[in-house]
Structure formats: C-alpha cells, structure tokens
Amino acid sequence: xxxxxxxxGTRDFGPEIMVKRTxxxxxxxxxxxxxxxxxxxxxAIENLSVLMGKYGEEGDQLLFKILNSGDFANDxxxxxxxxxxxxxxRKISEKGLKYDLTVPFARYVVMNRHQLAMPFKRFxxxxxxxxxxxxxxxYREFYQCDADVVGTESLICEAEIVTMLHEIFENLGIxxxxxxxxxxxxxxxxxxxxGAKGKEVDLCxxxxxxDKIGKEKVEEELLQRGFSDxxxxxxxxxxxxxxxxxxxxxxxxxxxxxxxxxxxxVDELEEIWILVDKMQLNSPKIAFDxxxxxGxxxxxxxxFEVKALNVSIGSISGGGRYDNxxxxxxxxxxxGVGISLGxxxxxxxxxxxxxxxxxxxxxxxxxxxxxxxxxxxxxxLETVAILRQKGINSEIYPENSKIKKQFxxxxxxxxxxxxxxxxxxxxxxxxxxKNMKTGEQNTLTLNQLTEYLDV
Amino acid sequence: xxxxxxxxGTRDFGPEIMVKRTxxxxxxxxxxxxxxxxxxxxxAIENLSVLMGKYGEEGDQLLFKILNSGDFANDxxxxxxxxxxxxxxRKISEKGLKYDLTVPFARYVVMNRHQLAMPFKRFxxxxxxxxxxxxxxxYREFYQCDADVVGTESLICEAEIVTMLHEIFENLGIxxxxxxxxxxxxxxxxxxxxGAKGKEVDLCxxxxxxDKIGKEKVEEELLQRGFSDxxxxxxxxxxxxxxxxxxxxxxxxxxxxxxxxxxxxVDELEEIWILVDKMQLNSPKIAFDxxxxxGxxxxxxxxFEVKALNVSIGSISGGGRYDNxxxxxxxxxxxGVGISLGxxxxxxxxxxxxxxxxxxxxxxxxxxxxxxxxxxxxxxLETVAILRQKGINSEIYPENSKIKKQFxxxxxxxxxxxxxxxxxxxxxxxxxxKNMKTGEQNTLTLNQLTEYLDV
Numbered sequence: 018x019x020x021x022x023x024x025x026g027t028r029d030f031g032p033e034i035m036v037k038r039t040x041x042x043x044x045x046x047x048x049x050x051x052x053x054x055x056x057x058x059x060x061a062i063e064n065l066s067v068l069m070g071k072y073g074e075e076g077d078q079l080l081f082k083i084l085n086s087g088d089f090a091n092d093x094x095x096x097x098x099x100x101x102x103x104x105x106x107r108k109i110s111e112k113g114l115k116y117d118l119t120v121p122f123a124r125y126v127v128m129n130r131h132q133l134a135m136p137f138k139r140f141x142x143x144x145x146x147x148x149x150x151x152x153x154x155x156y157r158e159f160y161q162c163d164a165d166v167v168g169t170e171s172l173i174c175e176a177e178i179v180t181m182l183h184e185i186f187e188n189l190g191i192x193x194x195x196x197x198x199x200x201x202x203x204x205x206x207x208x209x210x211x212g213a214k215g216k217e218v219d220l221c222x223x224x225x226x227x228d229k230i231g232k233e234k235v236e237e238e239l240l241q242r243g244f245s246d247x248x249x250x251x252x253x254x255x256x257x258x259x260x261x262x263x264x265x266x267x268x269x270x271x272x273x274x275x276x277x278x279x280x281x282x283v284d285e286l287e288e289i290w291i292l293v294d295k296m297q298l299n300s301p302k303i304a305f306d307x308x309x310x311x312g313x314x315x316x317x318x319x320x321f322e323v324k325a326l327n328v329s330i331g332s333i334s335g336g337g338r339y340d341n342x343x344x345x346x347x348x349x350x351x352x353g354v355g356i357s358l359g360x361x362x363x364x365x366x367x368x369x370x371x372x373x374x375x376x377x378x379x380x381x382x383x384x385x386x387x388x389x390x391x392x393x394x395x396x397x398l399e400t401v402a403i404l405r406q407k408g409i410n411s412e413i414y415p416e417n418s419k420i421k422k423q424f425x426x427x428x429x430x431x432x433x434x435x436x437x438x439x440x441x442x443x444x445x446x447x448x449x450x451k452n453m454k455t456g457e458q459n460t461l462t463l464n465q466l467t468e469y470l471d472v
Numbered sequence: 473x474x475x476x477x478x479x480x481g482t483r484d485f486g487p488e489i490m491v492k493r494t495x496x497x498x499x500x501x502x503x504x505x506x507x508x509x510x511x512x513x514x515x516a517i518e519n520l521s522v523l524m525g526k527y528g529e530e531g532d533q534l535l536f537k538i539l540n541s542g543d544f545a546n547d548x549x550x551x552x553x554x555x556x557x558x559x560x561x562r563k564i565s566e567k568g569l570k571y572d573l574t575v576p577f578a579r580y581v582v583m584n585r586h587q588l589a590m591p592f593k594r595f596x597x598x599x600x601x602x603x604x605x606x607x608x609x610x611y612r613e614f615y616q617c618d619a620d621v622v623g624t625e626s627l628i629c630e631a632e633i634v635t636m637l638h639e640i641f642e643n644l645g646i647x648x649x650x651x652x653x654x655x656x657x658x659x660x661x662x663x664x665x666x667g668a669k670g671k672e673v674d675l676c677x678x679x680x681x682x683d684k685i686g687k688e689k690v691e692e693e694l695l696q697r698g699f700s701d702x703x704x705x706x707x708x709x710x711x712x713x714x715x716x717x718x719x720x721x722x723x724x725x726x727x728x729x730x731x732x733x734x735x736x737x738v739d740e741l742e743e744i745w746i747l748v749d750k751m752q753l754n755s756p757k758i759a760f761d762x763x764x765x766x767g768x769x770x771x772x773x774x775x776f777e778v779k780a781l782n783v784s785i786g787s788i789s790g791g792g793r794y795d796n797x798x799x800x801x802x803x804x805x806x807x808g809v810g811i812s813l814g815x816x817x818x819x820x821x822x823x824x825x826x827x828x829x830x831x832x833x834x835x836x837x838x839x840x841x842x843x844x845x846x847x848x849x850x851x852x853l854e855t856v857a858i859l860r861q862k863g864i865n866s867e868i869y870p871e872n873s874k875i876k877k878q879f880x881x882x883x884x885x886x887x888x889x890x891x892x893x894x895x896x897x898x899x900x901x902x903x904x905x906k907n908m909k910t911g912e913q914n915t916l917t918l919n920q921l922t923e924y925l926d927v
Contacts, residue, residue, distance in 0.1 A: 021522050021579040021801045024567050027515035029580050031587075032594070035511035050836040051860055053867030055885075056490035060482035060613050061516060061569075061599065062536070067476050081517070082539040084565055086603035090557040098553055102545040110539055112479050114516075124476040125484050132486075134884035136870055139487070144516065148541035158515050171870035173843075173853070180857070295853040297861075346476045381505040388628075398628070398750040402635070405506055406752075412508030415591055415626035429589035430510075 026149070026157030036377050041363055042142060044188045045162050049140040052181050054164045057139040059121035061146075065113050071120045071345065079147045081114040081157075082106065114146035118163045119342075119355070126167060127346040135168035154330070154365065165355030167342055172285060174354045175319045175338065176292035179303055182323060182334060182356065189363065190372040193326040194333070195302050199309035200286050201316050201337070203269065206279015207307075210272060211251035213244055220244075221310035224255070228308070232256050255307055262290070265305055285318060315339045321356060325366045333362045379431040383410045384450075384470055386436045390417030397438050400448070400463075407467045427453055434470065481604070481612030491832050496818055497597060499643045500617050504595040507636050509619045512594040514576035516601075520568050526575045526800065534602045536569040536612075537561060569601035573618045574797075574810070581622060582801040590623035609785070609820065620810030622797060627740060629809045630774045630793065631747035634758055637778060637789060637811065644818065645827040648781040649788070650757050654764040655741050656771050656792070658724065661734015662762075665727060666706035668699055675699075676765035679710070683763070687711050710762055717745070720760055740773060770794045776811060780821045788817045834886040838865045839905075839925055841891045845872030852893050855903070855918075862922045882908055889925065 023029065030038060062083065069077050089109045097104045115121050118141045126133065142162045151157055164181070166174045179196060186194050204224075205217050213220065219242040223235050236249050244252075254272045258265050266283055273279030286305060293301050311320045318338030325333050336356035343351045367373055386401045388394060397413055404411040412432075414423045420437070427435050437449040448466045451458045461469060478484065485493060517538065524532050544564045552559045570576050573596045581588065597617045606612055619636070621629045634651060641649050656672070663672050674697040678690050691704055699707075709727045713720050721738055728734030741760060748756050766775045773793030780788050791811035798806045822828055841856045843849060852868055859866040867887075869878045875892070882890050892904040903921045906913045916924060 021582055022519060023583075024515065024517045024519050027517050029515070029583075030511075030513040031580075031584065032510035032512060035513060039511065051863075051865045053835070053837040053840075053865065053885075055487035055835060056485075056494065057487060058485040058490060060479060060484070062479045062482050062601070062613055064477060064479050078541070081541070083569075084537040084539055084561070086533070086536070088557050090553070090560045093553060093560075095550065095553065098545070098548060098550065102543050105545045105548070106539070114538075125486075127476055128478075128484075129486065134881055136881075138867070146517070158517055166870065169870045173868060173870045176853075177868075184860075292853065295850050297854060297857040380508070380510060382508040385508075395750050398631075398747065399752060402752040405639075408506075410506045410508065412593070413628060413632075415621065415624045415628045426589055426591075430508075 024157075026151030026155075028156060028158075033379050036379060037367070037373050038360065038364060040373065040377055041189065041360055041367070042160075042162070045185055045358060045360075046140070046142065048181055048185045048188065049164050051184070052138075052164075052177055054138045054140040054166075057122065057125065057141045058143060059115065059118070059125055059141070061114055061144070062112050063115050063121060063124070065111055067124050067346075068113050068116060068120060072116055076116060079149055080116055081146045081148050082110040083112040083114070085109055085111055115143075116147055117145050118143060118161050118357070119165075122163070122165060123343045123346060126351065127343045127348045130348060133168075136166050136171075136174075137168055138164070138166045140164040154361065156361065160360045162358040162360055163355055165353050167351055167353030170340075170352045172288050172319075173292060175285075175289045176296055178321065178336065178354065178356050179289070179293050179301065180296050180298050182321075183298060183302065185358070186323070189367065190374070191325055191333075191363070191366060191370070195304050195324050195326065197304055197306040197309045197322045197324065198286065198289065199306055199320050200282035200318055201320060202278045202282025202285065202318060203273070203307060204282075204310060206273040206276035206282055207252070207255065209276040209279060211244075211248045213248045216242070216244065224308045225310035258307060262305055265307070269307070282318075289319065311335060311337060315341070317341070319354065325362075328366050328369045330362050330365050330369065332359070333366060334358045378433075381410050382412050382430065382432045384412075384434040384436055385423070385427045385430075385432045386411065386413045387420065387423050387438055388414040388417050389420075389439055392440055393438050393443050396443050400436060400438065400466075403463070404467065404470065407471065409467070409470050424453075436466065479612070481606030481610075483611060483613075488834050491834060492822070492828050493815065493819060495828065495832055496644065496815055496822070497615075497617070500640055500813060500815075501595070501597065503636055503640045503643065504619050506639070507593075507619075507632055509593045509595040509621075512577065512580065512596045513598060514570065514573070514580055514596070516569055516599070517567050518570050518576060518579070520566055522579050523568050523571060523575060527571055531571060534604055535571055536601045536603050537565040538567040538569070540564055540566055570598075571602060572600050573598060573616050573812070574620075577618070577620060578798045578801060581806070582798045582803045585803060588623075591621050591626075591629075592623055593619070593621045595619040609816065611816065615815045617813040617815055618810055620808050622806055622808030625795075625807045627743050627774075628747060630740075630744045631751055633776065633791065633809065633811050634744065634748050634756065635751050635753050637776075638753060638757065640813070641778070644822065645829070646780055646788075646818070646821060646825070650759050650779050650781065652759055652761040652764045652777045652779065653741065653744065654761055654775050655737035655773055656775060657733045657737025657740065657773065658728070658762060659737075659765060661728040661731035661737055662707070662710065664731040664734060666703045668703045671697070671699065679763045680765035713762060717760055720762070724762065737773075744774065766790060766792060770796070772796070774809065780817075783821050783824045785817050785820050785824065787814070788821060789813045833888075836865050837867050837885065837887045838927070839867075839889040839891055840878070840882045840885075840887045841866065841868045842875065842878055842893055843869040843872050844875075844894055847895055848893050848898050851898050855891060855893060855921075858918070859922065859925065862926065864922070864925050864927075879908075891921065 068080055092108045144158055144160050146158050208214050208217050208220055223238040227235050239249055269283050316337035317340040320337035322332055323334035324331050338354040340352040342353050386397045388397055401411045401413040433453055435451045442449050448461045523535055547563045599613055599615050601613050660672050663669050663675055678693040682690050694704055724738050771792040772795040775792035777787050778789035779786055793809040795807045797808050841852050843852055856866045856868040890906045897904050903916045
C-alpha cells in the first residue's frame with residue numbers, strides 16, 4: 018500500500034489548469050491554421066537511431082531511453098558490465114522518447130517526401146521529454162507548439178512568422194512583447210570580419226549570453242574559447258551599435274563590407290522588415306538584436322526569439338531558418354523556417370499578468386438539475402434529457418442528497434445555474450431556476466427554461 | 473546516414489488522418505462536456521511503483537520501462553547479472569509509460585482528494601503505451617478516451633453512460649451499434665448457483681470468449697480451469713436463455729433465486745433499463761448479454777461493451793462499475809463507473825462505412841493568393857493580410873513560380889479558392905478568383921472578394 022506520487026519533473030493538469038491550457042492551445046492552433054499550416058502528430062516513442070546524435074553529446078544524455086521489452090538482459094555478459102553504461106545501453110535499449118518536435122518532423126518529411134505538397138507547412142502540438150534536472154519552470158515532460166515551412170527559401174515565410182506571432186500573442190492578450198531577430202549569416206560575417214572565421218559556434222554560444230552575464234563575462238568566455246585579444250578588439254563594434262534600426266543596419270553594412278555572407282545576412286534582415294511592412298502590420302514589435310544567437314547550431318539564416326515584457330519570465334518563443342533539416346536522414350538541402358512556442362511559459366506569463374479571460378469557466382456545464390429521489394426523479398431525468406437535446410450542457414446530481422450538498426457541488430464546480438425540481442414544482446408543472454452567482458431565482462415554464470439557458 | 477524508420481507499432485498521423493481523428497476527438501469531447509465531465513491530463517511517465525501490480529503479471533510485462541538517467545549501470549554487479557532481467561530491472565529503471573488512463577486517474581484522485589468536488593466526473597483523452605506484439609489494428613502507442621464518475625454508487629451514472637454513448641455514436645454517424653450490458657454481480661450469482669463460488673474470475677475469462685469460440689470450447693476451458701461436470705451441467709441455463717429482455721430477466725431471477733448477490737445484479741440491470749427509459753432515449757440500442765464478462769477483474773457492477781454492426785471490426789468501447797478504484801493507493805471504498813472509447817477502432821469503422829463527413833477538408837485554408845514576384849508581390853501580400861484580418865484562413869504561395877505549379881500546390885492541399893493577382897489585375901485594381909473545384913472564375917472588387925470568401 019504505497020502512497021502514490023508523480024514522477025519527478027512531471028505534472029498532472031487538473032480541470033482548472035486544463036481549461037486555461039486548452040484556451041492557449043486553441044488560440045495558437047487557430048492562428049497556425051489561419052496561415053495555412055496543416056496538423057501533424059508523431060509518436061512519443063522513436064528509434065534511438067533517429068534521435069541519437071542530433072542534439073549533441075549533452076542532448077544524447079538527456080534522452081529518455083526505453084528498455085527493450087521481454088528478457089532484455091539476455092545478451093548481457095560480464096564484458097558489457099565491465100565496459101559500463103554506454104555499452105550496456107546498446108544491448109538493452111533501442112527506443113527513446115522524443116526530445117523535440119523537429120527531428121521527428123524531419124524523419125516524417127523524409128519518409129513521406131513523395132506524397133507531400135511542397136512547400137510543406139505543418140504545425141505540431143505535442144509533449145516532449147528531457148531527462149533534465151527539474152527546477153522551477155523546467156519540466157521533464159512538457160508541450161511544444163511548433164510551426165514549420167519546409168521546401169522553400171522564400172523570406173515571405175520569415176515575415177509571416179513575424180505577423181503570425183503578433184496575432185497569436187495579441188489573441189492571448191499578451192500585448193507587451195518584442196520579437197528579437199538576428200541572422201546567422203551576420204554572425205558568420207562577424208567571425209570573418211574579426212579574423213576568427215570558422216568559429217561561428219563558439220561566438221554564438223558566448224554572445225548568446227550577453228543579456229544574462231554582460232559584456233565583460235562574454236569577453237572572458239571568448240578568450241577561453243580561443244579568441245585572440247585582437248579578435249575581441251575588433252568585436253567592439255558589436256557592443257557599441259547605434260540604437261535605431263536604420264542606423265544599426267547602416268553601421269553593420271559598413272563594418273561587414275568585406276564579408277559576402279555578412280552582407281547577405283543584413284540584406285535578408287532588411288527584406289524581412291520590408292515584407293512585414295507590406296503585410297500591413299501596425300507598429301510591429303520587432304527588434305534587430307545582433308547578439309541574439311540561439312543555442313542550436315542547425316540554424317543558418319534568420320533567428321527569432323520572443324520576450325514577454327513586464328514579467329519575470331523571459332523567452333516565450335524561439336525559432337529560425339535552417340538549410341539542411343533532413344540531411345542527416347539522407348535527404349540533403351531541404352531548407353525551412355520554423356517557430357516553437359513554449360506553452361508552459363506562456364501560461365506563467367498569463368497568470369502573472371492576470372489576463373486569462375474571466376469567461377473561462379472551470380466547468381463547461383451550464384446547468385445542474387436537482388435530485389430529490391423517487392417522486393421527483395422522473396421529472397429531473399426528463400428535464401436534463403430535454404436540455405441536452407437542446408444542446409445545453411447539463412448534469413443531474415446523481416444522488417438524492419440534501420439540497421445544501423447539491424448546491425455545494427454546483428458551486429464547487431462553478432456551474433452557473435441550478436434547476437430545482439421539488440415536489441411542489443412537479444405538482445405545479447413549473448421549473449425553479451437559481452442563478453448561482455447572484456442568488457436570483459425565477460419560476461419558469463419548460464419552454465421559458467430552455468430559452469433562458471440557451472446561449 | 474541511416475534511413476529513418478518508425479519504431480515498431482507506432483504511427484505518424486499526417487494531415488489527412490489528423491483531420492479525421494480531430495473530428496472524432498471533438499465529437500467525443502463535446503458530448504463528454506455536455507454531460508458535465510471535466511478535462512484531466514496526467515503525464516506519460518509514471519513511477520513504476522504506481523504502475524506495477526495493477527494489470528496482473530502479463531500487464532507488468534507489457535509496461536514500457538524507462539532507463540534511469542545518468543550512469544544507470546553504476547549499481548549493477550555480477551550478482552544482478554546472474555539473477556537476470558527482473559533483478560536488473562529493479563536497479564536500472566524506476567519509471568514507465570502509462571498503460572491505461574485508469575490507474576493514473578486513481579493516483580490523481582488519491583493525491584487530490586481534498587480538493588475535488590465529489591462526485592468527480594472527469595474525461596481524459598491521451599495516448600497510452602503497451603509493449604504488445606504489434607499486429608493489424610493493435611499498436612504499441614494508441615489513444616484512449618475515457619470518462620469516469622467516482623464518488624457515487626448512483627445507477628443514474630450507468631444510465632447516463634448509455635445515453636451518452638448513443639449521442640456520441642450518432643454524432644459520429646455510426647447509427648448501427650449495440651451496447652451490450654451485463655453485471656458482475658450476476659456472474660457472481662451464477663458461480664454461487666452452479667456451486668462454484670469464488671471462481672468468478674475463471675468463469676469470466678472463459679465465458680467472455682463465448683462469442684468467439686462457441687459453447688463447446690468454453691466448456692472445455694471451464695473443465696481445464698477446474699469446474700466440475702456438475703458445475704457445467706448447471707450452467708446450461710445460461711446458454712439457453714430466452715431471447716426477449718423481459719423473459720431473460722425473469723428466467724435469471726428464477727435461476728438465481730437463492731443467490732442474494734445474483735438477484736441484486738438483476739435488479740440493478742432492470743433499474744438501468746428504467747432510468748434509460750426516463751431519459752427519453754428513443755429505441756435504445758441496448759442488449760442484456762449475460763455472457764459478457766470483460767477481462768479486467770476490478771469491475772464489480774454493471775459492465776458495458778459497444779459493438780459496431782455491419783463491419784469487420786468488433787468492439788469499439790467498453791467499461792463498467794468498480795467499487796474500489798483507489799484501494800491500492802490507500803484510499804479504499806471509492807466507487808465509480810467509467811467508459812473507454814477506442815479511437816483507432818472508431819476510425820476504422822468510419823473508414824469502412826465511408827461515413828466521414830465530406831466537409832472535412834484536408835486543409836483548413838480557404839484561399840491561396842498567387843505570387844508573381846516583385847511587381848505584384850506588394851498587392852498579394854496586402855491581400856492575404858486583409859483576408860486574414862477578416863478572419864479568413866489564407867496563404868500566399870511563397871515563391872514566384874509558374875502559375876501551373878501554384879495551382880498544383882493549391883490542388884494538392886485541397887484549397888477551394890485561388891486569388892490570381894497578375895499585373896493586369898493589379899493595374900485594373902481587380903481580384904480574379906478561381907473556384908478550384910468547378911474551375912469557375914470571377915472578377916471581383918476587394919469588398920466583393922472578402923464577402924465572397926466569408927463563411
């Protein structure tokens with residue numbers, strides 16, 4: 018007889034939380050569909066051959082691995098035992114839980130490339146799993162909400178991601194946010210210009226932290242990562258960029274004038290600004306941030322990050338363009354761009370701002386019908402049946418209990434109306450309805466009742 | 473460079489299938505909510521201490537177990553290796569994937585018992601995992617759609633399950649089905665009456681197969697399971713029951729007259745029939761089936777099974793009443809009744825019958841706007857932005873391609889309308905719209921266009 022508990026880093030979503038989460042999912046889904054994205058779901062379980070080696074050494078370790086079924090230890094001998102967890106793993110586990118939605122999406126595209134209408138726009142809203150150390154706001158099982166377009170290099174897709182993000186956050190009621198944008202090509206251009214060509218990843222990893230740890234610490238890390246004093250000296254332009262967008266672009270063009278890829282990056286960014294403008298976005302909340310790098314190394318073009326303002330939680334969305342989504346599965350050269358929304362963080366932001374719509378009811382039940390047993394039950398059952406036939410969400414209290422207990426149930430469940438059917442009401446053929454919020458009571462006929470409750 | 477594959481027994485759900493599955497989920501959810509059930513989600517990952525020992529020896533083996541993260545083999549020595557998989561498992565795995573929605577629900581109820589409004593009605597639509605041998609129609613990862621009421625013994629709940637199932641299947645367009653009902657108490661009464669008291673489980677397992685293997689084979693199995701010839705002789709009444717419901721109940725009452733629990737079971741069933749009638753169900757598709765047993769041994773009252781008629785697939789739903797959902801977690805005596813819908817089977821039934829609504833579009837995009845590059849792009853972008861502002865799901869073709877290619881994309885994606893904006897249209901300020909199904913073309917103003925496309 019054990020006291021049951023949740024696995025570390027996992028959560029139950031009870032009705033109250035579900036209603037709010039469902040609201041978020043529905044809003045996101047609605048906008049994704051408005052932009053022409055199609056739904057996709059992939060399994061939780063993937064072959065480790067699909068997952069391993071896609072997220073770096075650290076990622077491989079964070080994969081949840083599933084034991085082979087049956088007598089999994091059959092093949093295990095002292096030799097494997099000697100050589101430790103890694104060798105043993107190979108013998109006893111072939112499957113794992115998906116770590117993100119991108120790699121399974123790439124697998125899906127490769128396996129279905131002959132059927133898909135290209136460019137292929139898909140959205141995917143599913144849980145992913147990471148064997149990370151759980152802490153506040155970081156879970157081992159959490160949802161991602163991704164939208165990606167693959168099979169085109171058109172910058173219209175980047176611009177649409179910008180307008181789409183605006184629409185999603187505004188629909189959710191998050192009006193204060195900024196979409197930070199950068200371009201990996203600019204980061205490449207910078208490494209060329211400062212004389213550290215080929216060290217893009219190191220530069221990215223270091224300057225990605227500029228916001229958090231400040232310029233001095235970033236320079237320290239760059240030194241540790243093998244950048245010279247001269248490299249860092251030349252990098253100063255980055256730390257001292259002007260503040261207006263136009264001046265920024267101009268300064269960059271001048272700074273990176275000898276780097277073809279760098280200039281291309283600036284051009285692409287400018288083009289996105291122009292396209293967004295043509296899509297009639299009023300006062301777009303976008304900002305070019307040349308220090309934005311984002312960890313994942315598969316990005317090759319634009320990169321995005323959305324920050325909610327005036328809240329303690331920071332980033333609520335991120336994404337970017339990649340030019341080789343499926344190369345690792347033998348289908349090179351597929352370009353695409355995608356965005357991922359962090360539902361848990363969006364939830365926290367909305368809670369912190371107190372902006373969940375009041376109309377979100379814990380219960381979708383509109384009316385409860387009382388139950389006073391034998392003499393009145395037939396009428397109560399008939400009433401709830403008629404209400405449901407009219408499309409009104411209704412329940413009958415299942416037991417013949419004191420009216421106080423029945424009211425308490427309706428109250429606790431946030432049911433707005435109760436129909437009281439005692440022997441007096443039955444005799445007179447009337448329906449007594451109580452508004453649970455105001456306490457107001459009305460005596461109605463059956464027709465009046467269904468009209469009264471009709472939404 | 474490996475050719476990627478799906479893990480055995482798992483599936484991708486591409487857009488076409490997603491649209492149909494979403495239709496099924498939405499219909500089920502709508503009706504569950506109409507009856508006052510609240511949403512719940514529990515994690516995929518549960519502690520093995522929660523899962524093990526709940527589904528019998530066989531079930532324990534079908535649990536997917538997750539390797540402990542980090543250096544999982546640290547504790548592993550030759551002693552464990554000697555003693556085999558079972559001992560090793562204890563050392564290297566503490567978590568597993570949930571096997572059904574019922575056990576996690578029980579855990580949730582126990583952990584939240586002080587907050588829940590009792591009776592607690594919840595629905596839960598989530599995937600579950602079983603390390604079963606995959607075969608046609610049997611997957612290792614599949615969805616369950618459960619609704620349960622706990623905290624009341626009221627038979628109104630059973631009656632509501634009956635009417636709810638009717639509403640769900642009729643909304644889905646499955647009009648030919650039968651809800652088979654039995655009561656575990658009747659099965660107990662039968663064991664008492666034939667002189668085999670205490671052998672309920674063996675009787676259940678055997679006669680559950682009556683439909684599939686026939687009476688002779690069932691009798692063979694009963695002999696193997698230790699029933700005497702005399703027991704089986706006395707059981708003949710069961711195989712020769714009259715065919716009308718009323719006569720059946722009468723015969724049973726007479727047969728089981730010396731078994732208190734047996735008579736109670738018949739009474740409960742009769743009461744459900746009466747309640748369903750009071751809930752105004754027209755010609756209910758219910759049938760008492762005394763040979764219905766259902767495998768799971770935790771049922772103690774009514775048991776249900778729904779069969780779709782005129783199709784090769786059989787059972788599409790099952791459930792029943794249990795009187796001790798949470799006893800194993802230290803909270804005894806909690807009674808409830810629940811139903812589980814098999815979405816994969818419902819999907820197959822609907823495919824076989826060809827009853828998915830035609831209106832289900834592969835794509836939710838209503839209109840695609842052409843893209844002929846530079847000169848026309850601004851208008852195209854503006855148009856798609858305006859359409860979206862009007863709430864119309866729209867996309868712009870991302871590249872400046874030949875019109876044929878753009879049409880092919882719209883066709884493949886089942887987009888019903890294309891707005892063609894070439895230099896001529898731009899010059900004249902008009903919008904040429906093509907109905908992709910009929911080929912009909914219309915020249916419209918912007919106002920006319922948004923009206924034309926408004927649903």
